[in-house]
Amino acid sequence: MVLPYRTEVFRFYAILTGKLQCVKCRRDVPVVVTRVNDAFCQDCFLVYAVHKFRSAIGKSKVIVPKEHVLVAYSGGPASSALLHFLQEGKKEGKLRFTVTVVHIDELALVSVSDKERQEKVQEVVEIVQQRGFPLLLTSLECAMDMVKPEAGESSQAPEMCKEVTSEKEVDALANPDKGDKLKKLLDSLPSISAKEEFIRVLRNQVLLGVARERGFTKVVVGDTATALSVRIMTDMAKGKGSQVSFDTTIGDKRYGDVMVVRPIRDLNMKEVEAYNRLQNVESISIPHIADQWHKSNSIEQLTAHFIHGLQENFPSTVPNIVRTSDKLGHQDIESLPEKCSLCESPLDTDVGEASALRAVEVCERLLQKDGASRSQSQAAQSSDCTQHDRVAADNMKASLCYGCRLTVKGLRDVSLLPTHVVQKSQSRCLSRDEMRAQISEFLLDDENGDTPNS
Amino acid sequence: MAKRCRVCNGAAQIKRPKTGDIMCKECFYYAFEEEIHHTVLAGKLFTAGETVAIGASGGKDSTVLAHVMTVLNERHNYGLNLILLSVDEGITGYRDDSLETVKINQQEYGLPLKIVSYQELYGWTMDSIVQQIGLKNNCTYCGVFRRQALDRGAMLLKVDKIVTGHNADDIAETVIMNVLRGDIARLRRCTAVTTGTDGALPRCKPFKYTYEKDIVMYAFHKNLTYFSTECIYSPNAYRGFARAYIKDLERIQPSAIIDIIHSGESLCVKKDVRMPVQTTCSRCGYISSNELCKACVMLEGLNKGRPRLGIGKTHKERRLFNEELARQAAEAAATNCNETTTTTTTTTTFTNSKVCCGGKGACGSMGGSGQAPEMCGSNLQSKSESDCVGSVSPSGGGGVAECANSLKKVRIGVPTAKPNLLEF
Numbered sequence: 001m002v003l004p005y006r007t008e009v010f011r012f013y014a015i016l017t018g019k020l021q022c023v024k025c026r027r028d029v030p031v032v033v034t035r036v037n038d039a040f041c042q043d044c045f046l047v048y049a050v051h052k053f054r055s056a057i058g059k060s061k062v063i064v065p066k067e068h069v070l071v072a073y074s075g076g077p078a079s080s081a082l083l084h085f086l087q088e089g090k091k092e093g094k095l096r097f098t099v100t101v102v103h104i105d106e107l108a109l110v111s112v113s114d115k116e117r118q119e120k121v122q123e124v125v126e127i128v129q130q131r132g133f134p135l136l137l138t139s140l141e142c143a144m145d146m147v148k149p150e151a152g153e154s155s156q157a158p159e160m161c162k163e164v165t166s167e168k169e170v171d172a173l174a175n176p177d178k179g180d181k182l183k184k185l186l187d188s189l190p191s192i193s194a195k196e197e198f199i200r201v202l203r204n205q206v207l208l209g210v211a212r213e214r215g216f217t218k219v220v221v222g223d224t225a226t227a228l229s230v231r232i233m234t235d236m237a238k239g240k241g242s243q244v245s246f247d248t249t250i251g252d253k254r255y256g257d258v259m260v261v262r263p264i265r266d267l268n269m270k271e272v273e274a275y276n277r278l279q280n281v282e283s284i285s286i287p288h289i290a291d292q293w294h295k296s297n298s299i300e301q302l303t304a305h306f307i308h309g310l311q312e313n314f315p316s317t318v319p320n321i322v323r324t325s326d327k328l329g330h331q332d333i334e335s336l337p338e339k340c341s342l343c344e345s346p347l348d349t350d351v352g353e354a355s356a357l358r359a360v361e362v363c364e365r366l367l368q369k370d371g372a373s374r375s376q377s378q379a380a381q382s383s384d385c386t387q388h389d390r391v392a393a394d395n396m397k398a399s400l401c402y403g404c405r406l407t408v409k410g411l412r413d414v415s416l417l418p419t420h421v422v423q424k425s426q427s428r429c430l431s432r433d434e435m436r437a438q439i440s441e442f443l444l445d446d447e448n449g450d451t452p453n454s
Numbered sequence: 455m456a457k458r459c460r461v462c463n464g465a466a467q468i469k470r471p472k473t474g475d476i477m478c479k480e481c482f483y484y485a486f487e488e489e490i491h492h493t494v495l496a497g498k499l500f501t502a503g504e505t506v507a508i509g510a511s512g513g514k515d516s517t518v519l520a521h522v523m524t525v526l527n528e529r530h531n532y533g534l535n536l537i538l539l540s541v542d543e544g545i546t547g548y549r550d551d552s553l554e555t556v557k558i559n560q561q562e563y564g565l566p567l568k569i570v571s572y573q574e575l576y577g578w579t580m581d582s583i584v585q586q587i588g589l590k591n592n593c594t595y596c597g598v599f600r601r602q603a604l605d606r607g608a609m610l611l612k613v614d615k616i617v618t619g620h621n622a623d624d625i626a627e628t629v630i631m632n633v634l635r636g637d638i639a640r641l642r643r644c645t646a647v648t649t650g651t652d653g654a655l656p657r658c659k660p661f662k663y664t665y666e667k668d669i670v671m672y673a674f675h676k677n678l679t680y681f682s683t684e685c686i687y688s689p690n691a692y693r694g695f696a697r698a699y700i701k702d703l704e705r706i707q708p709s710a711i712i713d714i715i716h717s718g719e720s721l722c723v724k725k726d727v728r729m730p731v732q733t734t735c736s737r738c739g740y741i742s743s744n745e746l747c748k749a750c751v752m753l754e755g756l757n758k759g760r761p762r763l764g765i766g767k768t769h770k771e772r773r774l775f776n777e778e779l780a781r782q783a784a785e786a787a788a789t790n791c792n793e794t795t796t797t798t799t800t801t802t803t804f805t806n807s808k809v810c811c812g813g814k815g816a817c818g819s820m821g822g823s824g825q826a827p828e829m830c831g832s833n834l835q836s837k838s839e840s841d842c843v844g845s846v847s848p849s850g851g852g853g854v855a856e857c858a859n860s861l862k863k864v865r866i867g868v869p870t871a872k873p874n875l876l877e878f
Contacts, residue, residue: 236630241721306695328722
């Protein structure tokens with residue numbers, strides 16, 4: 001039987017009069033309507049949700065038995081549901097891998113007192129202990145001076161994270177120096193979209209840093225289908241199209257040594273919320289700097305607003321977007337020479353002449369058509385930044401992907417960036433393009449730039 | 455303190471929309487034209503001696519395109535023969551006005567002009583098409599027909615290439631729209647600066663990196679005449695959503711448009727994804743990815759009174775159509791009388807006896823790639839029966855067939871068309 005209307009009132013009426021049945025068992029009264037018209041009773045819905053979770057991991061074989069995985073928990077509804085799925089799996093004996101939870105404390109960016117910060121962290125500790133998993137605590141500012149330990153060397157860098165075994169051990173992870181460094185950097189970034197992108201990338205770096213320090217090879221995150229569709233559109237809008245396929249796939253292999261796994265990517269936000277409601281899963285609301293940003297100044301908020309609006313009228317929007325990204329791939333990872341020093345994705349700046357990147361460069365070059373005026377404008381600028389700064393900025397720009405270049409654009413002093421980023425930009429190998437540019441007047445090539453031998 | 459131009463330090467009059475730079479008019483013209491010149495060079499768009507048709511609609515893009523192509527052709531010695539090619543879709547009040555603008559352009563730049571019209575090519579104008587199909591999917595018709603019309607006109611003129619005035623905003627909208635609709639084949643093709651290199655006439659977009667606002671700024675200061683209203687049939691187009699999103703994005707970060715184009719260029723499709731293969735249409739010989747090209751399918755649908763034939767899942771519509779034909783033949787043979795125009799369970803599919811849900815989306819049909827229910831038109835009560843969108847078939851199987859459930863009870867003109875709940 002097919003319903004002609006999708007209004008809530010009509011569904012409610014239909015459920016009441018018994019016209020609408022659970023689509024699975026066709027027996028019980030439905031309590032949840034997911035997607036367009038699929039009505040489920042409580043038992044069938046829970047089975048459905050758990051099945052989605054388990055089959056995502058099982059079919060893709062991204063996690064092998066007896067592996068130690070790191071699970072990222074933010075306190076929000078999606079990661080709370082993720083923890084609950086894992087706990088249920090463990091209870092039923094179906095969980096084949098061991099789980100350690102990590103929580104990143106981002107309260108350094110919000111002006112809360114130390115005591116409040118401690119309380120929030122305490123809540124996290126309680127919930128994770130209830131679920132029965134060991135917990136690692138870290139904070140966003142720890143990424144400001146991360147150093148990747150060389151093999152064999154003992155790391156002199158401070159520890160990224162602390163283990164928490166009992167509630168009494170929670171002292172604020174706040175490291176005021178690093179926190180100030182982070183705040184200063186964020187204040188120097190000119191736009192809010194740049195700030196939010198930077199925070200997101202830094203969060204990723206923290207997860208990777210903790211995983212590398214403690215020897216994990218898999219990090220599990222709670223990205224729902226809805227969040228992924230917003231992520232895809234935001235990536236497109238910020239010039240990160242090359243990363244779309246990485247950001248949405250179930251097993252994200254771009255970092256090489258650590259894989260990011262997204263097991264709840266087949267469930268959309270409504271289904272996760274329904275699951276939380278039916279299973280009484282608590283989530284914590286932690287204040288975040290993004291709360292004060294609005295769709296008129298933040299690209300991510302604008303995109304989220306756009307997608308949710310479309311989804312209301314065209315219910316297949318989110319599945320369409322995610323399915324499109326499933327069809328996208330990338331070049332062979334091994335053949336990709338360099339990674340961006342900020343986000344560690346493969347660089348996408350080695351493009352041909354007829355491309356948007358070159359068009360942007362031409363645009364800038366045309367501004368300096370008159371030789372005399374160029375030295376004038378340079379003289380005006382030289383009081384602001386020294387030659388050294390400019391070289392550092394050029395080096396930094398060349399080591400970043402297109403999207404990260406946008407994030408960092410307008411940042412006067414690139415030394416404010418996290419230590420590992422600055423180090424990577426200084427010691428990277430020169431790309432072939434730059435080598436060619438340096439010796440171009442001595443190469444006896446034809447116009448296409450092919451070398452005579454090839 | 456008066457602002458100084460960033461380049462030449464003279465008196466500045468403009469803040470450039472693309473970059474936010476303060477510039478004087480001359481430096482802006484120079485930057486604008488030279489960026490397009492760079493696009494032409496980098497994309498290797500032209501070779502000397504070619505005849506190039508400029509797709510001219512009379513709007514700002516094509517007017518500025520005609521102007522800039524003439525300027526650059528001279529300044530940089532492209533050696534091209536330029537012709538203006540215009541398409542008349544038959545939209546009263548919109549297209550006839552813009553065609554006047556094209557004629558003015560022809561005189562201003564001294565270029566020959568050719569106009570092709572839907573009426574002479576297909577026998578249908580957009581006005582009559584919209585009467586058949588309503589306001590929802592009319593842009594599909596117009597787009598498919600226009601593309602073929604441009605190519606046919608260009609072949610008549612024996613040109614080597616077509617240039618169109620698609621600007622950066624258009625391409626960014628197309629990228630976003632294709633991601634939203636899941637059209638992976640178009641997503642891969644849409645960011646190419648030249649399309650159609652295999653087989654049909656190549657079409658280039660020299661304005662690919664030029665912002666729409668820059669084009670308006672240029673046209674305004676150079677006093678170029680153009681016709682500037684929106685097509686009257688376009689407000690419900692899906693592209694409108696993508697356009698609104700891009701406009702909002704541009705307000706937050708002006709570089710977002712080029713960033714989207716860069717994202718589109720960096721996309722890489724997995725190897726095992728099925729892509730449409732290019733063949734030729736068996737009926738008209740035109741380029742197509744199916745046995746029949748879309749224009750032929752649509753025309754057949756229009757001529758037979760099944761305008762939805764080209765929209766959504768063609769094979770389903772065709773199957774339903776064939777079943778209907780078979781049934782008609784059987785009935786006619788059995789009862790030996792004319793087809794009835796009102797039956798309780800079925801409606802005939804010929805011409806004007808279509809019944810619909812009264813515009814409330816009651817049929818709940820999902821078009822093509824899972825779009826919203828059919829909204830046949832918001833105030834259908836005031837229009838005649840023949841304006842209705844969908845035709846009906848009682849057989850099941852998705853698509854328009856679901857209409858059959860509520861259609862038994864609903865007629866046009868009933869203001870609130872709620873289904874009768876007790877009769878499920």
